[in-house]
Amino acid sequence: MSYITTQDKTRLYVKDWGSGPPVVLIHGWPLTADTWDDTSLVLAESGFRAITYDRRGFGRSDQPWHGYDYDTLSDDLSAVIRELGLDGVTLVGFSMGGGEVARYMSRHEGRHVVRAVLIGSVVPHMLKHDENPDGVDASIFNEMADGIRKDRAHFFKNFFHDFYGIGMMTRPVSHEVLDWSLAMALQAGLHPTLAAAQAFATTDFRPDLPAFNVPTLFLHGTADKTVPIDATSRVAAARITGADSIEYDGGPHGLLSTHKDEVVADLLAFLGRPADLSMGRLPGVTVI
Numbered sequence: 001m002s003y004i005t006t007q008d009k010t011r012l013y014v015k016d017w018g019s020g021p022p023v024v025l026i027h028g029w030p031l032t033a034d035t036w037d038d039t040s041l042v043l044a045e046s047g048f049r050a051i052t053y054d055r056r057g058f059g060r061s062d063q064p065w066h067g068y069d070y071d072t073l074s075d076d077l078s079a080v081i082r083e084l085g086l087d088g089v090t091l092v093g094f095s096m097g098g099g100e101v102a103r104y105m106s107r108h109e110g111r112h113v114v115r116a117v118l119i120g121s122v123v124p125h126m127l128k129h130d131e132n133p134d135g136v137d138a139s140i141f142n143e144m145a146d147g148i149r150k151d152r153a154h155f156f157k158n159f160f161h162d163f164y165g166i167g168m169m170t171r172p173v174s175h176e177v178l179d180w181s182l183a184m185a186l187q188a189g190l191h192p193t194l195a196a197a198q199a200f201a202t203t204d205f206r207p208d209l210p211a212f213n214v215p216t217l218f219l220h221g222t223a224d225k226t227v228p229i230d231a232t233s234r235v236a237a238a239r240i241t242g243a244d245s246i247e248y249d250g251g252p253h254g255l256l257s258t259h260k261d262e263v264v265a266d267l268l269a270f271l272g273r274p275a276d277l278s279m280g281r282l283p284g285v286t287v288i
Contacts, residue, residue, distance in 0.1 A: 019049050056073070090114060120220055
């Protein structure tokens with residue numbers, strides 16, 4: 001096991017595979033770094049250094065009472081980059097992890113970062129309001145919090161059905177993936193689970209978007225019921241100069257499992273193009 005220590009002495013569990021240009025992958029709520037294993041394995045085998053870590057409060061990392069706001073979470077990401085001596089980094093954030101990427105780009109001025117990828121990301125703003133009519137109503141987040149408090153295991157068992165797009169006629173993942181996801185979710189502390197949900201539900205990342213001055217790629221499923229694409233990736237991609245976007249038709253939120261091969265292929269294609277920082281994008285990325 002490997003750990004790094006953050007500014008407030010929180011220990012974060014880190015997985016560091018392979019060698020080459022570093023790719024830091026930030027997991028979604030309520031999961032752990034293990035969700036990146038399939039991606040990390042291919043990256044390491046393809047000549048990249050794949051680095052993942054359990055967010056504070058989740059997985060094998062410490063579970064402090066404080067620090068589930070995005071300023072602190074981006075400071076944790078900064079600590080990972082600093083302690084591992086990384087440069088020329090590609091940041092990849094899934095779901096809630098997209099928020100760490102956005103806040104790192106603004107709060108830490110994108111230091112050492114050359115590319116950014118946001119997958120099913122909550123950026124720029126999840127909460128429904130007059131300026132964000134396609135967002136999620138506050139009552140939904142309140143119901144989530146109530147369900148977690150009442151019976152966390154039961155709540156997440158049902159939550160992952162929408163997460164992976166499971167319906168009466170569709171089952172894009174196995175029963176075992178559902179069991180694994182539930183086990184990861186229950187590794188987190190109850191307070192971190194609730195506090196992190198509050199953070200991704202309410203944080204407005206619109207002021208962070210101008211800080212994206214590197215080639216940026218958005219990947220998102222069009223049928224995502226957990227993080228609606230119309231309120232998030234479509235808005236953010238339109239507001240970041242030169243950003244590219246790939247949409248997976250009918251794809252749910254849990255793309256790292258349901259569209260594993262496509263996501264890895266698109267990520268490798270993005271990584272394989274030289275960064276044209278003067279243009280703020282990677283030429284030739286296909287928009288689907």
